[in-house]
Amino acid sequence: MNKNKKHLFRLSILCLTVLFAWSASSLFARTAKEAQEASAAAAVQVPPQKTAQEKPTTDDLGHMMVKTYELKFISASEFMRSARFYVVDSTGTESSLTVRIFSKNVPDFEALLKKLDVEKKNIQFQVYTIVASKDDLSESVRSRFKAETKEVADRDLRKVLDEMKGLWNFKHYWIETPSFMIAKDGAESNRIKLVSDYNFELLLRNVHLRGEDSSKRMISVGEIRLIQSIAMSSDVKSQQNLIDTSDVTFKEKGYLVVGVSGLSSFYTTGLALILVISAEIK
Secondary structure, three states, X not given: OHHHHHHHHHHHHHHHHHHHHHHHHHHHHHHHHHHHHHHHHHHHOOOOOOOOOOOOOHHHHOOEEEEEEEOOOOOHHHHHHHHOOOOOEEEEOOOEEEEEEEHHHHHHHHHHHHHHOOOOOEXXXXXXXXXXXXXXOOHHHHOOOOOOXXXXXXXXXXXXXXXXXXXXXXOEEEEOOOEEEEEEOOOOEEEEEOOOOOOEEEEEEEEEEEOOOOOOOEEEEEEEEEEEEEEXXXXXXXXXXXXXXXXXXXXXXXXXXXXXXXXXXXXXXXXXXXXXXXXEEO
Protein backbone atom coordinates (compact mmCIF):
# COMPACT_ATOMS: atom_id res chain seq x y z
CA MET A 1 0.00 0.00 0.00
CA ASN A 2 2.75 2.37 0.81
CA LYS A 3 4.45 1.47 -2.42
CA ASN A 4 1.31 2.41 -4.41
CA LYS A 5 1.06 5.79 -2.67
CA LYS A 6 4.68 6.54 -3.43
CA HIS A 7 4.13 5.55 -7.05
CA LEU A 8 1.09 7.85 -7.39
CA PHE A 9 2.95 10.71 -5.74
CA ARG A 10 5.87 10.39 -8.14
CA LEU A 11 3.48 10.19 -11.07
CA SER A 12 1.72 13.41 -9.96
CA ILE A 13 5.04 15.24 -9.63
CA LEU A 14 6.04 14.10 -13.11
CA CYS A 15 2.72 15.31 -14.60
CA LEU A 16 3.05 18.69 -12.91
CA THR A 17 6.61 19.07 -14.21
CA VAL A 18 5.56 18.27 -17.78
CA LEU A 19 2.59 20.67 -17.57
CA PHE A 20 4.79 23.51 -16.24
CA ALA A 21 7.37 22.98 -18.95
CA TRP A 22 4.67 23.04 -21.68
CA SER A 23 3.11 26.24 -20.29
CA ALA A 24 6.47 28.02 -20.11
CA SER A 25 7.33 26.96 -23.64
CA SER A 26 3.96 28.23 -24.97
CA LEU A 27 4.29 31.54 -23.14
CA PHE A 28 7.82 32.09 -24.50
CA ALA A 29 6.73 31.32 -28.06
CA ARG A 30 3.76 33.74 -27.83
CA THR A 31 5.95 36.51 -26.38
CA ALA A 32 8.56 36.05 -29.09
CA LYS A 33 5.88 36.19 -31.79
CA GLU A 34 4.39 39.41 -30.39
CA ALA A 35 7.83 41.01 -30.20
CA GLN A 36 8.52 40.02 -33.82
CA GLU A 37 5.19 41.50 -34.99
CA ALA A 38 5.84 44.74 -33.08
CA SER A 39 9.30 45.01 -34.62
CA ALA A 40 7.88 44.51 -38.11
CA ALA A 41 5.21 47.20 -37.53
CA ALA A 42 7.83 49.67 -36.33
CA ALA A 43 9.90 48.98 -39.44
CA VAL A 44 7.09 50.08 -41.79
CA GLN A 45 5.87 53.00 -39.63
CA VAL A 46 5.85 56.38 -41.51
CA PRO A 47 8.24 58.87 -39.89
CA PRO A 48 6.45 61.80 -38.22
CA GLN A 49 6.02 64.98 -40.27
CA LYS A 50 7.79 68.16 -39.24
CA THR A 51 5.65 70.61 -37.37
CA ALA A 52 5.36 74.23 -38.40
CA GLN A 53 7.47 75.22 -35.38
CA GLU A 54 10.47 73.13 -36.42
CA LYS A 55 13.16 75.06 -38.29
CA PRO A 56 14.13 73.70 -41.72
CA THR A 57 17.51 72.02 -41.89
CA THR A 58 20.32 72.79 -44.29
CA ASP A 59 19.31 69.74 -46.32
CA ASP A 60 15.81 71.22 -46.77
CA LEU A 61 17.11 74.60 -48.03
CA GLY A 62 20.09 73.45 -50.07
CA HIS A 63 23.52 75.00 -49.76
CA MET A 64 24.40 78.57 -48.79
CA MET A 65 25.22 80.99 -51.61
CA VAL A 66 26.44 84.57 -51.96
CA LYS A 67 24.94 86.45 -54.92
CA THR A 68 25.10 90.05 -56.14
CA TYR A 69 22.38 91.83 -58.13
CA GLU A 70 22.37 95.18 -59.93
CA LEU A 71 19.14 97.13 -59.40
CA LYS A 72 17.69 99.40 -62.10
CA PHE A 73 14.61 101.12 -60.75
CA ILE A 74 14.19 100.12 -57.10
CA SER A 75 16.57 100.85 -54.24
CA ALA A 76 18.14 98.00 -52.27
CA SER A 77 16.58 99.17 -49.01
CA GLU A 78 13.11 99.40 -50.54
CA PHE A 79 13.37 95.97 -52.17
CA MET A 80 14.65 94.27 -49.02
CA ARG A 81 11.56 95.39 -47.12
CA SER A 82 9.67 92.85 -49.24
CA ALA A 83 12.43 90.23 -49.72
CA ARG A 84 14.02 89.97 -46.27
CA PHE A 85 12.33 86.61 -45.52
CA TYR A 86 14.22 84.92 -48.35
CA VAL A 87 17.77 85.87 -47.31
CA VAL A 88 20.03 85.21 -44.35
CA ASP A 89 21.90 88.50 -44.63
CA SER A 90 22.26 91.38 -47.11
CA THR A 91 24.40 94.41 -47.82
CA GLY A 92 25.02 96.85 -50.65
CA THR A 93 24.30 100.29 -52.01
CA GLU A 94 21.06 101.75 -53.34
CA SER A 95 21.75 100.28 -56.81
CA SER A 96 23.65 97.09 -55.91
CA LEU A 97 22.59 94.28 -53.59
CA THR A 98 24.63 91.36 -52.22
CA VAL A 99 22.84 88.61 -50.30
CA ARG A 100 23.63 85.41 -48.46
CA ILE A 101 20.86 83.02 -49.40
CA PHE A 102 20.05 79.31 -49.48
CA SER A 103 19.93 77.86 -52.99
CA LYS A 104 16.32 76.72 -52.62
CA ASN A 105 15.17 80.32 -52.03
CA VAL A 106 16.95 81.78 -55.07
CA PRO A 107 14.13 81.19 -57.65
CA ASP A 108 11.49 82.88 -55.48
CA PHE A 109 13.88 85.71 -54.56
CA GLU A 110 14.73 86.43 -58.22
CA ALA A 111 11.07 86.20 -59.28
CA LEU A 112 10.20 88.87 -56.69
CA LEU A 113 13.11 91.03 -57.86
CA LYS A 114 11.88 90.81 -61.45
CA LYS A 115 8.39 91.84 -60.38
CA LEU A 116 9.42 94.81 -58.21
CA ASP A 117 12.46 96.18 -60.06
CA VAL A 118 10.45 97.89 -62.79
CA GLU A 119 10.20 101.50 -63.88
CA LYS A 120 7.79 103.43 -61.68
CA LYS A 121 4.86 105.16 -63.33
CA ASN A 122 4.23 108.88 -62.98
CA ILE A 123 1.01 109.99 -61.30
CA GLN A 124 -0.20 113.47 -62.17
CA PHE A 125 -2.29 115.12 -59.47
CA GLN A 126 -4.63 117.95 -60.34
CA VAL A 127 -5.44 120.05 -57.28
CA TYR A 128 -8.38 122.44 -56.89
CA THR A 129 -8.76 124.84 -53.97
CA ILE A 130 -12.26 126.33 -53.84
CA VAL A 131 -13.42 129.09 -51.52
CA ALA A 132 -17.12 128.90 -50.72
CA SER A 133 -19.67 130.87 -48.72
CA LYS A 134 -23.20 130.18 -47.52
CA ASP A 135 -23.96 133.88 -47.06
CA ASP A 136 -24.11 136.78 -49.46
CA LEU A 137 -21.10 139.05 -49.18
CA SER A 138 -21.39 142.79 -48.91
CA GLU A 139 -20.43 144.82 -51.94
CA SER A 140 -17.31 146.21 -50.23
CA VAL A 141 -16.09 142.71 -49.30
CA ARG A 142 -16.98 141.22 -52.66
CA SER A 143 -14.91 143.86 -54.43
CA ARG A 144 -11.79 142.52 -52.71
CA PHE A 145 -12.32 139.03 -54.15
CA LYS A 146 -11.79 137.76 -57.63
CA ALA A 147 -14.87 137.39 -59.77
CA GLU A 148 -17.19 134.71 -58.44
CA THR A 149 -17.28 131.47 -60.43
CA LYS A 150 -20.66 131.23 -62.12
CA GLU A 151 -20.03 128.45 -64.63
CA VAL A 152 -17.80 125.40 -64.20
CA ALA A 153 -16.61 124.05 -67.54
CA ASP A 154 -15.29 120.77 -66.14
CA ARG A 155 -18.30 118.46 -65.98
CA ASP A 156 -16.89 116.18 -63.25
CA LEU A 157 -15.89 119.10 -61.08
CA ARG A 158 -19.31 120.68 -61.57
CA LYS A 159 -20.90 117.43 -60.41
CA VAL A 160 -18.79 117.51 -57.25
CA LEU A 161 -19.82 121.10 -56.50
CA ASP A 162 -23.48 120.27 -57.07
CA GLU A 163 -23.18 117.54 -54.48
CA MET A 164 -21.54 120.00 -52.10
CA LYS A 165 -24.45 122.41 -52.53
CA GLY A 166 -26.87 119.74 -51.42
CA LEU A 167 -24.76 118.92 -48.38
CA TRP A 168 -23.53 122.34 -47.28
CA ASN A 169 -25.94 124.75 -49.03
CA PHE A 170 -23.13 126.90 -50.39
CA LYS A 171 -24.35 129.81 -52.51
CA HIS A 172 -21.10 131.30 -53.81
CA TYR A 173 -17.88 129.76 -55.13
CA TRP A 174 -14.48 131.10 -56.07
CA ILE A 175 -12.51 128.39 -57.86
CA GLU A 176 -8.81 129.15 -57.87
CA THR A 177 -6.49 128.23 -60.70
CA PRO A 178 -5.80 124.47 -60.52
CA SER A 179 -2.30 123.29 -59.57
CA PHE A 180 -0.50 120.24 -60.97
CA MET A 181 2.02 117.93 -59.34
CA ILE A 182 3.81 114.82 -60.63
CA ALA A 183 4.59 112.07 -58.12
CA LYS A 184 6.26 108.73 -58.71
CA ASP A 185 4.47 105.54 -57.78
CA GLY A 186 5.93 104.62 -54.39
CA ALA A 187 7.15 108.15 -53.59
CA GLU A 188 7.41 108.75 -49.85
CA SER A 189 7.00 112.53 -49.83
CA ASN A 190 5.93 115.24 -52.32
CA ARG A 191 5.35 118.92 -51.59
CA ILE A 192 4.17 121.80 -53.76
CA LYS A 193 3.15 125.44 -53.32
CA LEU A 194 -0.28 125.83 -54.87
CA VAL A 195 -1.41 128.53 -57.26
CA SER A 196 -3.46 130.48 -54.72
CA ASP A 197 -3.98 133.88 -53.15
CA TYR A 198 -3.95 132.23 -49.71
CA ASN A 199 -0.39 130.84 -49.57
CA PHE A 200 -1.37 127.17 -49.66
CA GLU A 201 1.07 124.25 -49.71
CA LEU A 202 0.10 120.65 -50.41
CA LEU A 203 1.94 117.67 -48.93
CA LEU A 204 1.43 114.11 -50.22
CA ARG A 205 3.03 111.10 -48.53
CA ASN A 206 3.33 107.46 -49.60
CA VAL A 207 1.75 107.62 -53.03
CA HIS A 208 1.00 104.24 -54.60
CA LEU A 209 -0.69 102.88 -57.70
CA ARG A 210 -2.99 99.92 -57.05
CA GLY A 211 -4.08 97.45 -59.74
CA GLU A 212 -2.78 96.53 -63.19
CA ASP A 213 -6.00 96.84 -65.21
CA SER A 214 -6.09 100.36 -66.70
CA SER A 215 -9.86 100.54 -66.25
CA LYS A 216 -9.73 99.65 -62.55
CA ARG A 217 -6.57 101.35 -61.30
CA MET A 218 -6.70 103.08 -57.94
CA ILE A 219 -4.53 105.78 -56.38
CA SER A 220 -3.59 105.35 -52.74
CA VAL A 221 -2.16 108.22 -50.65
CA GLY A 222 -0.95 107.68 -47.09
CA GLU A 223 -1.40 111.34 -46.09
CA ILE A 224 -2.79 114.51 -47.69
CA ARG A 225 -2.08 117.74 -45.86
CA LEU A 226 -3.04 121.28 -46.90
CA ILE A 227 -1.00 123.95 -45.12
CA GLN A 228 -1.60 127.71 -45.06
CA SER A 229 1.25 130.10 -44.34
CA ILE A 230 0.23 133.41 -42.79
CA ALA A 231 2.67 136.32 -42.54
CA MET A 232 2.59 137.64 -38.97
CA SER A 233 5.22 140.28 -39.76
CA SER A 234 7.85 140.96 -42.39
CA ASP A 235 10.04 138.12 -41.12
CA VAL A 236 7.68 135.91 -39.11
CA LYS A 237 5.26 133.39 -40.61
CA SER A 238 2.76 131.09 -39.00
CA GLN A 239 1.70 127.78 -40.53
CA GLN A 240 -1.68 126.19 -40.03
CA ASN A 241 -2.88 122.74 -41.10
CA LEU A 242 -6.26 123.35 -42.70
CA ILE A 243 -6.81 119.79 -43.89
CA ASP A 244 -4.88 116.70 -42.77
CA THR A 245 -6.21 113.26 -43.70
CA SER A 246 -4.67 109.80 -44.08
CA ASP A 247 -5.13 106.52 -45.97
CA VAL A 248 -7.08 107.90 -48.92
CA THR A 249 -7.89 105.75 -51.98
CA PHE A 250 -9.75 106.88 -55.11
CA LYS A 251 -10.17 105.88 -58.74
CA GLU A 252 -7.87 107.12 -61.46
CA LYS A 253 -9.36 110.21 -63.16
CA GLY A 254 -11.99 110.38 -60.43
CA TYR A 255 -12.55 113.53 -58.35
CA LEU A 256 -12.17 113.30 -54.60
CA VAL A 257 -13.30 115.89 -52.06
CA VAL A 258 -10.44 115.55 -49.59
CA GLY A 259 -11.98 117.85 -47.01
CA VAL A 260 -13.80 121.07 -46.15
CA SER A 261 -12.14 123.49 -43.75
CA GLY A 262 -12.70 126.91 -42.31
CA LEU A 263 -10.62 129.64 -43.93
CA SER A 264 -9.09 132.73 -42.35
CA SER A 265 -9.34 135.93 -44.38
CA PHE A 266 -8.45 139.53 -43.69
CA TYR A 267 -11.69 140.63 -45.33
CA THR A 268 -14.41 138.45 -43.90
CA THR A 269 -15.24 135.42 -41.77
CA GLY A 270 -17.45 132.43 -42.38
CA LEU A 271 -15.66 131.29 -45.53
CA ALA A 272 -15.02 127.62 -46.26
CA LEU A 273 -12.19 126.00 -48.15
CA ILE A 274 -12.87 122.90 -50.25
CA LEU A 275 -9.93 120.75 -51.37
CA VAL A 276 -10.59 118.58 -54.44
CA ILE A 277 -7.99 116.39 -56.16
CA SER A 278 -7.92 114.17 -59.20
CA ALA A 279 -5.10 111.89 -60.43
CA GLU A 280 -4.12 110.32 -63.73
CA ILE A 281 -1.40 107.84 -64.66
CA LYS A 282 1.10 109.26 -67.18
